[in-house]
Amino acid sequence: MKESWKPGTMIYPLPAVLVGCGADESEYNLLTASWTGTVCSEPPMCYVSLRPERHSYPIIRRTGEFTINLTTASMARAADWCGVRSGRDFDKFAECGLTPLAGEKVAAPSVDESPVSIECRVREIIPLGSHDMFLADVVNVRVDQALIDPDTGRFDLARAGMLAYSHGEYFELGRFIGRFGWSVRKKKPRGRKRKIDTIK
């Protein structure tokens, strides 16, 4: 049985990413966002929605650049902390024991501890209400080499222990269910690296 609620923000689970910004080291800052995602595959584009009152907002608006740094369970405390504290009051990198990595294609710093850092250039800012949506092109992706299988070259993001945010709570990703397309593939009797559960 379903009951109706008033309109709200109920899409979950989401990532809890650390957004990096700043034109130089003296300005480097991080903030946490879950209002983020991919909006186009080709060209690769993404967005992050920010409240104008956040410390990073004018920095990203002025520089037109930011990074999206994925988070893991071991980064959960930092992700939560950077979501409730302000860069006006703290050097968030230092407070969280995170290492800023100078940008490659953008000036904004990446988070060295993050398994994936995505360098973004703002294409358009769309004011919506409480949040402005920063629509951006992905200009570079930096991944942790330790997650690349040296034999196969396969990038195994799952090994990082990814963090998800769902309706006010943080979780580590748990049981593996299947790969994209598994529901239409014929079963192979052997040779799988991972067991695929069949769920009715």
Place this chain on the structure above:
Amino acid sequence: MKESWKPGTMIYPLPAVLVGCGADESEYNLLTASWTGTVCSEPPMCYVSLRPERHSYPIIRRTGEFTINLTTASMARAADWCGVRSGRDFDKFAECGLTPLAGEKVAAPSVDESPVSIECRVREIIPLGSHDMFLADVVNVRVDQALIDPDTGRFDLARAGMLAYSHGEYFELGRFIGRFGWSVRKKKPRGRKRKIDTIK
């Protein structure tokens, strides 16, 4: 050590939602999307990005309405299947054993098995390349009453066993880490309903 890759779509984990559409029962369809999320809190707004060649694309474009239905581990097979099959060839509700629920504020159907269904009205369609972004207002939220604690009124989405999509793989949400804001809260010695892990 980080290595640079060419630009790509690497924001994870994401939801794998079932998008419902159709002006009436004869047209009801579902498709799976992970390029979706919240873009504004007040007013509540969200988006879904769709390839124009998908069967649902012209339906949503014409009707200006869709639903976003969250998925659980027990819906993983349906979520995957509805992402690789087309409504041109199948009645996806019937094939997946899912129950269409007539819309309340929109004509598009919800998925009864989904723990949360979000009714959306398109505000703007932004062409980006491979995908068009459908920017929409949330006009109604329907939740599974079975997830509401009758004593506290608290909606416990986690009990549904939420599904996440991460870099081509599906996972169930696993270990609970903390609630939003836990990193700055003083520890209470007792009275917590859930153990909160402290992660360095």
